[in-house]
Amino acid sequence: MPILETKGVKAYYSTPLGYIRAVDGIDLTLEKGVILGLAGESGCGKSTLVNTLMMNVRPPLRFIEGTIILDGKEISSMDRSMLKKNVWGVLVSLVPQSALNALMPTQRITDLVKDVVMHHMNVSEQEVVSMAKKRFEELNLEVDTLYRYPHELSGGMKQRVVIAISTLLNPKLLIVDEPTSALDVSTQKQVLKMLVDLKRAKIIESMIFVTHDIAVLRQIANWITIMYAGKIVESGLADDMLNHPKHPYTFSLVNAVVTPEPEVRNRGLASLPGEPPNLLDPPKGCRFNPRCPNAMEICRAKEPHLEEKSNRLVACHLVFP
């Protein structure tokens, strides 16, 4: 049984001008033990999708339709109080993009820990603190950090602390949204190492990692899903997909990666022209067609659906005519 399975999930932002279709018909299956890398340009709906996957949907975002099954439970039909009690923090934890700034400046880290744990478990404050100490030791974080205020910690340290606290209750699925985009490369590597260690120590079972940095995904993801304008355009095994991208959008994303290595130097610098579409009124047919170098007649008329061939899912008329 997969840890997460969604069918036809749609979540739109409701605005006076109409719906912004940020998540528009997502079918996603995440097998147990997999690190899924979710990539795409800014504004393609990655962050909205991961929030929707755990049913953290609040106005102006609206859950339109679809089913989400997490660890065998249909969470798309649960109400908020039920989710808070039985799902969030216990089955799935999300470290949002702005987590570094979300720490309360006047509270010590221990206060945050108590807040998180005592919401779910009936334990004393001492027990919570000793639980956190044990976990920090396990993850090679200085236990001292627990007694500090957020401003005393560096960006990378804050991020590791937030991740450690989010996983205190051993959620089966951890979702991290752009955890390293604000960090320099050396700090980034420490955070990535910690995420891999969390899984190795079986503290978490599976992970969804959101980023626009494809080279980072190569380092940690087993499976990669590419999103464009609210839809999944390609999904597959990480190495296979980055070596042989099939969708023209994936191809240009991989081609835009700038890393200091011979393969990349030989192909030169390339970047994707144009801007992503306005999701209030997405293009007809394939949403990528206005920017696609291979667009055909049919791409402007008919929307392609995700189809599978040898462990790869692609939504493209060129690949599946």
Add this chain to the structure above:
Amino acid sequence: MLLEVKELTKIYNVGLLRRKEIIAVKDVSFDVKPEMFLSLVGESGSGKTTTAKIILKLIKPTSGSIIFEGQNIEGINTLKDLRRYWRNVHGIFQDPYASFNPFHKVDRALGQAFTLLEGSNFDKESIINEALREVGLRPEEVLGKYPHELSGGQRQRIMIARCYILKPKLILADEPLSMIDASTRAGILKLFSKLRDEHKTSVIFITHDLGLAYYVSDEILIMYKGSIVERGPPHEIIEKPQAQYTKRLVEDVPLLYKKWSGF
């Protein structure tokens, strides 16, 4: 020599009761030749931005000097001279949104560039349109819009379009790509090389991303804790790093075709 940075040091005094000295930049020296693409690479807090601010005459160094075209910039005191200096040495910063006034259309940011130019008889409209096309923007797509209506990439391209109007001798770009989507970084990076190739503009490119610096630089300076720890042509830095810090930096860059060990 276009720009000479000589033994630059900047010390900040912080704290009210317990005074503490923070050495932000320590004895930094380098030269920028005409048409040179120089990158300053290092992690947060390595002193890159402080160095840039001193070169732009936004802050004063504790000691050391900046010589631009043979003249020590300490001697620039009047607003008129300062404007002429900024016309020649143009800064581009990390957050393109912060460079715009959110209440005015982007046209104004472009129009204001002309106030730095000498003379007054410009065909502003056609110069602006031409500059926008140079940076890969369609004038009708961006003119008449407010900064928040554009993407980060479009905003940064507009800031570079100003360089096509001003034709500075030196562009100082401080992390111009770190807030830009990975898929558009290469395109914007190419604009700096294009300015160098077509208008012989020198560029000082400040970044923490060794990958980006590797492609476009003639020389890379690696900064760590305020000092330059290594300098050389890009391929030597990547293939044969000497300093301990450079070695670590090169190892920590995630690659597309090679995985880290232990992951």
